[in-house]
Amino acid sequence: MTSRVVLVPGVLALLPEYAGQTDPVAELRAAAVAAVGWAGPDAEVIAEPQGARVVEALRAEARAAGVLAPAGEPATIVVANGSAKRTEKAPGHLDERAAGVDEALGEALRTPDPQHLREWDRGLAAELMIGHVDGFVALGDLLASAGPAEVDYADDPFGVQYWVMRWRCES
Numbered sequence: 001m002t003s004r005v006v007l008v009p010g011v012l013a014l015l016p017e018y019a020g021q022t023d024p025v026a027e028l029r030a031a032a033v034a035a036v037g038w039a040g041p042d043a044e045v046i047a048e049p050q051g052a053r054v055v056e057a058l059r060a061e062a063r064a065a066g067v068l069a070p071a072g073e074p075a076t077i078v079v080a081n082g083s084a085k086r087t088e089k090a091p092g093h094l095d096e097r098a099a100g101v102d103e104a105l106g107e108a109l110r111t112p113d114p115q116h117l118r119e120w121d122r123g124l125a126a127e128l129m130i131g132h133v134d135g136f137v138a139l140g141d142l143l144a145s146a147g148p149a150e151v152d153y154a155d156d157p158f159g160v161q162y163w164v165m166r167w168r169c170e171s
Contacts, residue, residue: 010051051079082161090159
């Protein structure tokens with residue numbers, strides 16, 4: 001059986017009330033709406049409360065845009081992001097370790113490398129303000145039979161590493 005897995009960040013800037021006349025994250029929003037739409041209306045959501053709120057807003061945007069896939073194959077949306085310490089202006093200010101940790105995490109997501117996604121130094125993750133480590137652990141389990149990721153977005157606006165990715169998994 002095939003299933004779909006999606007990764008999106010739970011950044012509040014993706015909520016409609018933050019879009020304003022000039023959307024500060026238009027490219028990220030477009031990628032996230034498309035990915036959540038691809039997952040479909042019945043996708044399970046693995047997120048902290050803020051992330052769950054973001055997914056509901058993205059689903060509503062996908063429905064309004066007509067890109068919400070019909071219910072069908074099982075799907076999961078995981079809400080998590082990389083470090084929030086990539087620049088001086090980042091929420092956590094610059095930490096020289098952030099870029100290397102995010103690079104390794106990004107490669108583990110693209111490949112995917114389930115073992116890397118399951119094994120965390122939670123102290124370091126907390127220091128680097130990595131969003132929802134348990135979401136990445138869940139991805140490690142979900143991606144055990146996945147091929148390479150389709151990367152829709154990978155960038156660090158505001159000094160925080162965000163990814164929007166999709167996988168197909170065979171069981």
